[in-house]
Amino acid sequence: MNARRKLWRILLPARVVAQDELRPGVETPMHDVLPQTHAVHTHPTMIDGLACAPHAEEHARRLFGNSLVSIPVVNLGYTLGIVARRAVQRSIADLTVRLRSCFFFKAHGLMVAGNILDEIRERHD
Ligand SMILES: [Zn+2]
Numbered sequence: 001m002n003a004r005r006k007l008w009r010i011l012l013p014a015r016v017v018a019q020d021e022l023r024p025g026v027e028t029p030m031h032d033v034l035p036q037t038h039a040v041h042t043h044p045t046m047i048d049g050l051a052c053a054p055h056a057e058e059h060a061r062r063l064f065g066n067s068l069v070s071i072p073v074v075n076l077g078y079t080l081g082i083v084a085r086r087a088v089q090r091s092i093a094d095l096t097v098r099l100r101s102c103f104f105f106k107a108h109g110l111m112v113a114g115n116i117l118d119e120i121r122e123r124h125d
Pocket residue numbers: 027041042043108109
C-alpha cells in the first residue's frame with residue numbers, strides 16, 4: 001500500500017462526524033503535525049503577494065524575523081504534510097526560532113497555530 005492510501009485509511013475514520021460523502025481536506029496532514037490545538041490556514045492577499053515574490057523567504061525574514069517557519073513550494077496534500085512536519089521538527093530544534101506557530105508557505109499562504117482562538121487572531125494580525 002502506498003503512503004497516500006495508508007494516510008487516508010488513518011484520516012477517514014478520524015473525522016469528527018463520519019459522513020461517507022465527505023473526506024478530510026487535502027491539507028489536513030499539514031495541520032496534524034502541529035503541537036498546538038488549533039490552526040488557521042489563510043491566503044491573505046498581502047501575504048500571498050509576498051509569498052509569490054522573488055526571494056520571498058528573504059523578504060519575509062526581514063519583515064517578521066525568526067517568528068516564521070518557512071515551508072518551500074511542494075505538492076499539496078501528503079507531500080506538504082511531510083515537508084511541514086520536517087520543518088516543524090527542525091524549528092523545534094532551532095532555538096533561534098521564537099514562536100514556531102506562524103508558518104509561511106512559499107507561493108501559497110499562511111498558517112497560524114495556537115491553543116486558544118484569541119492567541120491565533122493576535123498572531124495572525
Ligand atoms: Zn492553502
